[in-house]
Amino acid sequence: MISLNQADEYFLNHLQCEKWSTFNEQVKENALHTAENLIKGHFTLRENAEGTTAYFHAVCEQALHLLTFSKERFQLQNEGIHDYRIDDIHIQMNxxxxxxxxIGFLKPIIKKNIGKIV
Incomplete structure (x- = not known):
């Protein structure tokens, strides 16, 4: 697991340093843990990928994303809502x-499944 000290050091010179520093240690640790679980659960990584700089950067960036992601939008998407209209405004969410x-950091370390050889 990526340690809080490693993540704090990563964010020292990061554009979003101020946002990261507003959260307490427990929240940051939970975000790092959740980020790693999400990455490992959604992607098949290449062997030894967890020791790469790309993996480290992906976990840190995902943790920050989870902390700053719109909770309302996430809730709507979890409920299956991907677009809605209010009067003449149409909102579509990916x-x-x-x-x-x-995703950019993970691309080089994701194991590609080409298909079956018959």
Whole structure:
């Protein structure tokens, strides 16, 4: 697991440093743990991927994303709502549980499934 000290060091010179620092240690640790569980649960990673810089960056960025992601939007998506209208305004939401930044970090370490050889 990525330690809180490692994550705090990562965010020292990060653009979102101020946001990360507003959360207490327990909340940050929970976010890191949840981020790792989500990544491991949703993606098949290459062997030894967890020791890479890309994995470390992905976990840190995902933890921040979870802490700053719109809770209302997440709740609506969990309930199966992906678009809605209010008068003339139409809002469409993509499933954004994973930050696009995280996906970028994970691309090189995700195991690709090509298909079956017959």
């Amino acid at each position: 499933n954004a549980i994973f930050s696009p930044i995280v």
